[in-house]
Amino acid sequence: MSATADPATPREGVRAARKRGRTRVLIIGGGINGIATFRDLAMQGVDVLLVERGDFASGASAASSHMIHGGIRYLENGEFRLVKESVQERNGLLKIAPHYVKPLQTTIPIYSTFSGLFTAPLRFLTHGKGKPRERGAFLIKVGLVLYDTFSRDGGIVPRHSFDGRKKSLAALPKLDPHVKYTATYYDASIHDPERLALDVLRDGALAHPGAHALNYVEAIGLSPAGVLLRDHESDEEFTIDADVVVNASGPWTDLTNEALGDDTSFMGGTKGSHIVLDHPELLEATGGREIFFEHSDGRIVLIYPLKGRVLVGTTDIPADPAEPARCTEAEVDYFFDLIAHVFPSIAVEREQIVYRYAGLRPLPHADDTAPGFISRDYRIERRETPVRPPC
Ligand SMILES: Cc1cc2nc3c(=O)[nH]c(=O)nc-3n(C[C@H](O)[C@H](O)[C@H](O)COP(=O)(O)OP(=O)(O)OC[C@H]3O[C@@H](n4cnc5c(N)ncnc54)[C@H](O)[C@@H]3O)c2cc1C
Known part of the structure; x- marks a missing residue:
């Protein structure tokens, strides 16, 4: 077009x-x-x-996770202004583009109570360096209480809720039975960005x-x-x-x-891939929600319904922008592994992949920050030099 x-x-x-x-x-x-x-x-x-x-x-x-999210993850980086702006834009889009942007019920399965309580603030101070520790219920609760204060748009967006194992498994019976709690809140999805x-x-x-x-x-x-x-x-x-x-x-x-003759090194993008599965059992297991969780490597990943299929993502791998981004077989293995992490009884086959895609995140150059902790904030650089070379 x-x-x-x-x-x-x-x-x-x-x-x-x-x-x-x-x-x-x-x-x-x-x-x-x-x-x-x-x-x-x-x-x-x-x-x-x-x-x-x-x-x-x-x-x-064209390569996003199809979320118009309020930036809950940025709380962990202490980027409160970014969370506030993301939430404002999300709530604005829910109003002005309801034909594309829909409320998305999001559930976090949680396997421990206090884990990450001491390492999370430390990771914030050390820009994501150090070994990731699982985020436990207490930490997630604090995050969601904070997120509610930014996110609720005068009470239109429901508050988050917390459920114990019994209620969680009643709502999502295929979840790993070792789950201790689930936390549920609202974000937004966009199926056709x-x-x-x-x-x-x-x-x-x-x-x-x-x-x-x-x-x-x-x-x-x-x-x-x-x-x-x-x-x-x-x-x-x-x-x-x-x-x-x-x-x-x-x-x-x-x-x-x-x-254009200007040698810069502003960017340090990372590659993120997704797969889309035709998998009715997995689709049903999500209960129509986004399942948003921490995989065993500490990365935040997601599984959610997209047009009758299931979107699974994503990775965060340093990449060269001069090369085309592709979803590799190793990434597909990673996705299958993360599905097993939350829905261990559901088998997934490569034949059920109907679509895979990958893209580069336009992230700023960052030397030794873990990819997931590189700021997602925007930045405008001005160059006062004339565009035209001298005649
Ligand atoms: C895996 C992944 C998951 C993501 N998930 C989400 C999400 O769920 N929600 C969310 O809000 N954001 C998400 N993002 C981030 C979001 O997609 C980006 O922030 C946003 O799309 C960036 O838009 P852009 O216009 O800056 O870059 P792009 O969309 O990349 O646009 C840059 C354009 O420039 C063109 N171009 C390059 N060089 C030239 C040239 N020399 N001449 C002419 N054209 C040129 C390219 O073809 C390209 O179309 C995700 C990103 C990735 C990669």
Whole structure:
């Protein structure tokens, strides 16, 4: 799909952009961040051109766990402002996009009472270094009480609840019988994140006649006349001059900067994979909830219903953005292992995988922080250098 305010075919949009030759703001990257920036500028009447080298929302924005979460995990990092913002955005999306964003009942199975009580604050202070210890009921309770204070949107979102083994197994009989408690709270899911992204893009394209978005167009370098772009459909190259260039190319930010002659090392993305299973027994075992839990390696993982199938994820592995991200067989083994961790009586076969996907998280470069503890906060870096090289 291509979006352009021009009443024309996508390639006519490219021809029109070439003819104009300049815009006030050039956005590189049509993931959710580039698209949201595009809409924001368009709604303020700013001339803007967005270029995306593939399909819109085909990078990290197509590889998510399909959650619009309130950032409960960030509590552990002490990132309270981020939790507050995430919750506000989640609650806002539940209201303005209820056709995509739905409340998601989320249950955490818990196997101990006091575990992690002393190591969790220590991990916060040491940025996730050290051996992970299981998060026990006491720690999770403290987290959820705090989360309720951020999350409830004036009482619309239900408070969390805590159940003992008997009630937990009555609600979710296939859970590991060793479970001691379950904690349940509400977050939100989005089954079609790409559709939401396209709606946001279209909203921007329709808001201002000077707003244009082109896919299959890649920023490949700099020329004296501006940023050099390649149209992948015609293989033609052209330049666009801009007052401001926004590099919103997510995990590929440094590679795009390099192509534009700026050597940066902002990013240190990690790969995350998922599988989608056609598995009616597992689907039923979830009781329609997200099962959100800590695997034996300390990673927070999830199993939840997605369009009559079951989504299982995810991994967090340092990765090179120059290489395509793929879900490996070792990751599939990891997913089967985590399913057995909570639903030990349910067998899963590779033939039941209908879909697997992987993506790179656009995380900041972080030398010795454990991947799960690298901040998920946003960051804007300004470069005052002129975009054009001297003639
Ligand atoms: C495994 C995983 C699970 C996640 N789960 C969740 C979740 O459940 N909920 C949640 O909210 N978030 C989740 N995230 C995070 C979320 O997906 C990202 O924060 C978000 O999608 C980032 O969007 P972006 O626009 O910055 O990057 P991207 O979506 O990657 O967009 C960047 C775009 O730039 C394009 N591009 C790159 N170089 C160029 C160039 N030179 N010229 C033109 N275009 C270029 C790429 O093709 C790409 O489309 C998850 C991420 C991953 C990887």
